[in-house]
Amino acid sequence: MERSIRRATSVNKLNKYWDDLTSCYFQKKDFLLHLQKYNPCNQRYYELYIDECLKAGAVVYSIKMDLLTFSKFTNQTTVHIIGLPVSVSASGLIGETCEFTYLSEYILKKEKGFILALNLINGFTQDSAINMRTLPSVVFKKNINNWEEYQGLIRSKYRRRLNNILQKFSGVECFVNLCSDYTEEHHELYLQILERTKTKLETLTFDFFRNLPDNFQLTSHYAAGCLLCWNIICFDNNRGFFFFGGLNYELRNKYQAYHNNLISILKSCFTNKCELIDLGQTAEIPKMRLGGEIDERHMFLYHNKKVIMGLLRIFQKQISYNHISKKTKVFSNNN
Numbered sequence: 001m002e003r004s005i006r007r008a009t010s011v012n013k014l015n016k017y018w019d020d021l022t023s024c025y026f027q028k029k030d031f032l033l034h035l036q037k038y039n040p041c042n043q044r045y046y047e048l049y050i051d052e053c054l055k056a057g058a059v060v061y062s063i064k065m066d067l068l069t070f071s072k073f074t075n076q077t078t079v080h081i082i083g084l085p086v087s088v089s090a091s092g093l094i095g096e097t098c099e100f101t102y103l104s105e106y107i108l109k110k111e112k113g114f115i116l117a118l119n120l121i122n123g124f125t126q127d128s129a130i131n132m133r134t135l136p137s138v139v140f141k142k143n144i145n146n147w148e149e150y151q152g153l154i155r156s157k158y159r160r161r162l163n164n165i166l167q168k169f170s171g172v173e174c175f176v177n178l179c180s181d182y183t184e185e186h187h188e189l190y191l192q193i194l195e196r197t198k199t200k201l202e203t204l205t206f207d208f209f210r211n212l213p214d215n216f217q218l219t220s221h222y223a224a225g226c227l228l229c230w231n232i233i234c235f236d237n238n239r240g241f242f243f244f245g246g247l248n249y250e251l252r253n254k255y256q257a258y259h260n261n262l263i264s265i266l267k268s269c270f271t272n273k274c275e276l277i278d279l280g281q282t283a284e285i286p287k288m289r290l291g292g293e294i295d296e297r298h299m300f301l302y303h304n305k306k307v308i309m310g311l312l313r314i315f316q317k318q319i320s321y322n323h324i325s326k327k328t329k330v331f332s333n334n335n
Contacts, residue, residue, distance in 0.1 A: 231245040
C-alpha cells in the first residue's frame with residue numbers, strides 16, 4: 001500500500017472523484033469554486049492517494065484572525081486554516097477519517113507558522129498539536145412534516161413563549177426568493193450582525209451572496225416596507241443548513257426579529273421536508289429552546305516553532321471554547 005499526496009491551487013485541478021468523498025454540499029467542488037471566485041483566501045487543496053486511488057482531501061486557506069477569540073484579549077495574526085473559507089460547521093477534511101492523521105501531519109510539515117484545523121467531528125485528534133473545543137453546531141434532528149405538527153409536539157411553556165414571539169410578527173410580510181434577489185439593503189443588515197460578532201472569520205461581499213447557487217434560498221421579512229431580517233438556507237439531500245442572516249437592530253426588539261427569523265428557518269425546512277436542520281454555530285440558547293441539540297465540534301492548533309507551541313499551551317484555555325450549554329427539554333414526554 002503506497003500513500004502519496006498531491007497539492008492543487010485550483011478547484012479545477014482536483015480529482016474528478018473529489019465530490020464522492022464529501023459529506024455535504026459545502027465541501028463539493030461546485031461550492032469550492034464559488035468560494036474561490038468570491039472569497040479568495042489563497043486556497044490550496046491537498047489530495048491523499050493510496051495506490052493511485054483518492055482516499056481523503058483537505059482545503060487550506062490563509063487569513064488574518066484573532067487567536068484569542070474566546071477571551072477578553074486580542075491577537076491578530078496570519079493563520080493557515082484547514083477548513084472552509086466561510087463560516088459553516090462543515091470540516092475542511094473529506095474522505096476516510098482513518099487517513100486524516102496522515103494527511104494533517106503532512107500539512108503541518110508543509111505549511112509554516114500558525115495552523116488551525118476547524119470543525120473536526122468524531123473526536124479526531126492530532127497528537128502533534130493542541131486539541132480543543134470550538135463552537136458547537138446546533139442541530140434539529142426531529143423529522144417533522146409541518147409547523148402545526150411541531151407546535152403540537154412542544155411542551156406548553158415553550159408553546160406559550162413561541163406564541164408570544166409570533167405575535168410580535170403579526171402583519172409582517174415574508175418573501176422567499178433566490179439569492180439573485182439579494183439587495184444592498186440585505187447586505188447592510190448582514191454587516192450590522194458582523195459588527196457585533198465576536199467569532200467572525202471573514203467579511204463576505206455583496207457579490208458573494210447575490211451569486212449563490214440555486215439550492216440557496218433567501219427569505220426576507222418586511223414591515224411597512226422596511227426590511228426587518230433575512231436568512232439564507234442551503235438545501236442539500238433532505239437537509240437544511242442555515243447559512244447566513246441579517247438583522248435590523250433598531251427594530252429587533254419591537255418585532256422579536258431575531259427569534260422570528262429563527263422560526264422562519266424551521267418553517268422553511270419543514271416545508272422542504274428536511275430530515276435534519278443545521279442551525280449553525282452561534283446563539284446556542286435560543287436555538288436549543290426551539291428544539292435544537294448540541295453537536296460538538298473540535299479544533300487543533302499548531303506552530304512549527306517549539307517556543308511558540310509552549311506559549312500556545314499556556315494560553316490554551318483562552319483559545320479554546322469553554323462554554324457548556326445546559327440541555328433543554330422542549331418536546332413533551334411521549335416524543
